[in-house]
Amino acid sequence: MSDLRIIDIEKRYRTAEPKGGASSFMLRPVRLTIREGEFFSLLGPSGCGKTTLLKMVAGLLEADGGEVWVGDENLTDVPPESRKFAMVFQQSLLFPHKTIEDNVAFGLKMQKVGKKQRLKAAADMLEHVGLSGFGSRYPDELSGGQQQRVALARALVANPRVLLMDEPFSALDPGLREEMRELLSRIQKEFRVTVLFVTHDRDEAFALSDRIAVMGEGQLRQVGTARQLYERPETTAVAAFLGLKNILSGTVNNGRFTSSDKTLETAVNGELADGDYFLVIRPESIRAAEGDRPGQVSIKGTVQEMTYGRGMYSLKVKAGSQLLECAFTTFQAEKTAVGEPIELLVDMKEAWFVKE
Amino acid sequence: MWQKTKPYLLLLPAAATIILLFFGGIFDGLLKSFGYFPAIGETGFSVAAYDRLLSSSSFWESMALTLRVAALSSLLSAIIGAFIAVALFFLNDSIERTSPKPWHRLFQLPLTIPHLVAGYIMVLLFMQSGFLSRLLAAMGWIDEITDFPVLVNDPFGWGIIFAYAWKEAPFVTLMLYPVLSRIHGSWREVSRVFGAGHWQFIREIVVPVMMPAWAIATFIVFVFTFSAFEVPYLLGVTYPSVLPVYSYQLYTSGTLSDRPEALAVNVILAAITILLGLVAYYFSKRWNVLKGWG
Numbered sequence: 001m002s003d004l005r006i007i008d009i010e011k012r013y014r015t016a017e018p019k020g021g022a023s024s025f026m027l028r029p030v031r032l033t034i035r036e037g038e039f040f041s042l043l044g045p046s047g048c049g050k051t052t053l054l055k056m057v058a059g060l061l062e063a064d065g066g067e068v069w070v071g072d073e074n075l076t077d078v079p080p081e082s083r084k085f086a087m088v089f090q091q092s093l094l095f096p097h098k099t100i101e102d103n104v105a106f107g108l109k110m111q112k113v114g115k116k117q118r119l120k121a122a123a124d125m126l127e128h129v130g131l132s133g134f135g136s137r138y139p140d141e142l143s144g145g146q147q148q149r150v151a152l153a154r155a156l157v158a159n160p161r162v163l164l165m166d167e168p169f170s171a172l173d174p175g176l177r178e179e180m181r182e183l184l185s186r187i188q189k190e191f192r193v194t195v196l197f198v199t200h201d202r203d204e205a206f207a208l209s210d211r212i213a214v215m216g217e218g219q220l221r222q223v224g225t226a227r228q229l230y231e232r233p234e235t236t237a238v239a240a241f242l243g244l245k246n247i248l249s250g251t252v253n254n255g256r257f258t259s260s261d262k263t264l265e266t267a268v269n270g271e272l273a274d275g276d277y278f279l280v281i282r283p284e285s286i287r288a289a290e291g292d293r294p295g296q297v298s299i300k301g302t303v304q305e306m307t308y309g310r311g312m313y314s315l316k317v318k319a320g321s322q323l324l325e326c327a328f329t330t331f332q333a334e335k336t337a338v339g340e341p342i343e344l345l346v347d348m349k350e351a352w353f354v355k356e
Numbered sequence: 357m358w359q360k361t362k363p364y365l366l367l368l369p370a371a372a373t374i375i376l377l378f379f380g381g382i383f384d385g386l387l388k389s390f391g392y393f394p395a396i397g398e399t400g401f402s403v404a405a406y407d408r409l410l411s412s413s414s415f416w417e418s419m420a421l422t423l424r425v426a427a428l429s430s431l432l433s434a435i436i437g438a439f440i441a442v443a444l445f446f447l448n449d450s451i452e453r454t455s456p457k458p459w460h461r462l463f464q465l466p467l468t469i470p471h472l473v474a475g476y477i478m479v480l481l482f483m484q485s486g487f488l489s490r491l492l493a494a495m496g497w498i499d500e501i502t503d504f505p506v507l508v509n510d511p512f513g514w515g516i517i518f519a520y521a522w523k524e525a526p527f528v529t530l531m532l533y534p535v536l537s538r539i540h541g542s543w544r545e546v547s548r549v550f551g552a553g554h555w556q557f558i559r560e561i562v563v564p565v566m567m568p569a570w571a572i573a574t575f576i577v578f579v580f581t582f583s584a585f586e587v588p589y590l591l592g593v594t595y596p597s598v599l600p601v602y603s604y605q606l607y608t609s610g611t612l613s614d615r616p617e618a619l620a621v622n623v624i625l626a627a628i629t630i631l632l633g634l635v636a637y638y639f640s641k642r643w644n645v646l647k648g649w650g
Contacts, residue, residue, distance in 0.1 A: 055545075058545075058549055059548075060545050060548065060549070079548070080545075080548040080549050081547075081548045081549070081550075081551045081552055081553050082551070083549075084551075085549055086549060086550065087545075087546070087549040089542060089545075089546065091542070093540060093542050093543060093546045095543065095560075095561060097564050097565055098564075106547070106550050106552075106560070107550035107551055109560075110547075110550055110551035110552045110556060110560075111551055154550070158550065158551070164549075
């Protein structure tokens with residue numbers, strides 16, 4: 001087994017002039033195990049420390065503590081050129097004076113693989129990324145998407161132990177980005193390469209990853225599959241970052257939850273100690289009322305906004321002091337209009353309580 | 357009409373001066389080298405001057421010396437200049453970006469000094485009775501100042517070569533540094549991740565990237581040292597002398613009838629320079645100097 005293990009790795013600010021009041025950590029200690037062949041994403045807003053973490057794993061940035069292991073080999077003090085990792089950056093960063101095949105074969109050349117052999121490997125890899133026949137061109141003759149494919153080929157050709165990717169598709173336009181995602185997903189499964197992928201795009205992370213670590217403010221917030229994170233976020237911060245806007249503060253008392261603005265009162269599923277909670281309601285678990293059903297709780301409000309997007313309507317409903325976001329089918333949405341009162345049903349099995 | 361011609365009219369005095377002095381001078385020299393010299397009553401054209409020149413051994417000795425001095429000076433400047441450029445590049449990488457760069461200023465210093473002054477500095481420092489030899493003698497490293505090797509006014513031309521190397525190396529650096537600074541900071545990271553150590557990075561990325569600019573800078577130094585006058589005049593020996601000095605000697609010390617020969621030397625120098633320029637242009641095209649830079 002050669003899992004990638006990140007053990008309490010951390011990074012502090014150079015303490016010349018600590019910025020007003022902020023903690024001195026750029027990245028608080030992170031502990032992660034990424035299984036061999038797993039596609040693992042670090043997801044978070046910019047400045048949350050995910051690229052810092054990636055560069056420390058690569059060895060390009062020196063950690064202020066902690067260790068990096070692959071299998072039973074401690075790589076903490078191994079320089080990046082000896083780690084046998086590969087990396088794809090936000091820009092393709094191809095060498096402009098080298099042809100495409102020389103760019104792809106670069107890693108192999110550094111490993112002293114013979115010319116014939118490495119050019120053959122490069123040609124094979126170019127075929128995998130759909131660029132066979134481009135080998136003798138120069139990088140500036142290729143489009144941005146093609147360049148990024150070459151960067152991917154360059155990373156994979158040397159059979160790396162871990163492939164590190166730092167927002168590789170964020171500079172591409174949306175259509176191309178989707179195409180590249182599919183390509184990456186296919187190739188990753190084909191080569192069974194361990195991928196550590198950094199992104200701020202949750203759709204991208206959700207579409208690609210086996211597991212995701214949500215990061216924020218220089219620390220790891222939650223690790224899990226896309227579904228676990230989206231349906232069972234541990235904190236409101238994770239929920240908010242994943243785009244869940246219906247977060248109602250309130251209290252649980254004797255098994256009943258009351259929101260602070262009293263718009264919602266319901267029995268709580270399962271055991272929950274009394275205290276302050278946040279109720280997270282996904283927009284998909286709200287529907288327009290069509291007669292009561294057991295296990296559902298109704299909220300009265302007014303439709304404030306309706307926007308159409310990709311087959312669904314997104315509604316903003318004012319209920320008390322809360323603005324609830326609901327995802328309606330076209331069929332449901334056609335029965336209401338902006339400014340009209342509406343009664344919403346929330347499926348409490350789908351709702352989720354968090355403490356902070 | 358006025359609006360369109362105005363800029364050209366404004367340029368006319370400057371342009372006319374340049375054309376008259378530059379091309380006029382060249383044309384006059386060309387005519388005289390072919391024996392057209394009304395002042396001494398010669399109005400016919402002949403290649404006699406070239407004939408005499410090409411069959412004289414002192415011309416060929418001058419030519420050999422000139423080529424040797426130019427080649428060694430440009431080679432030395434190229435090596436030293438590239439070394440400084442690469443050193444500055446890595447130095448810049450490792451120190452804080454915001455701090456001032458006194459290093460750069462230091463290496464730019466020789467650029468501000470005229471060639472004549474550089475020549476005198478060489479004389480003062482490296483002559484047998486110069487600063488360095490007296491310093492070494494005072495420290496007891498050499499017994500007498502005459503033990504110091506003849507580096508100035510030596511027949512091989514070391515004095516000239518050193519002066520040029522010192523003077524032109526910063527020029528090569530100046531030409532290379534902007535090219536090196538186009539090397540993406542992240543390329544170092546990329547190459548490290550893919551297994552390239554420090555030297556491999558220099559060999560694979562830095563050298564190929566700076567090669568075209570390097571070759572061109574070296575070529576410019578070569579052409580300049582090939583046809584420059586003052587440093588060899590100051591630091592060379594009377595015989596053999598480099599071609600420009602040889603031409604000057606012929607022009608001033610001989611009779612009026614020697615002047616066509618002196619001017620023929622200049623025409624040959626100009627022709628060789630133009631030829632070298634064309635060769636360099638051809639190669640820079642073939643290499644596609646900026647291939648891949650977009």
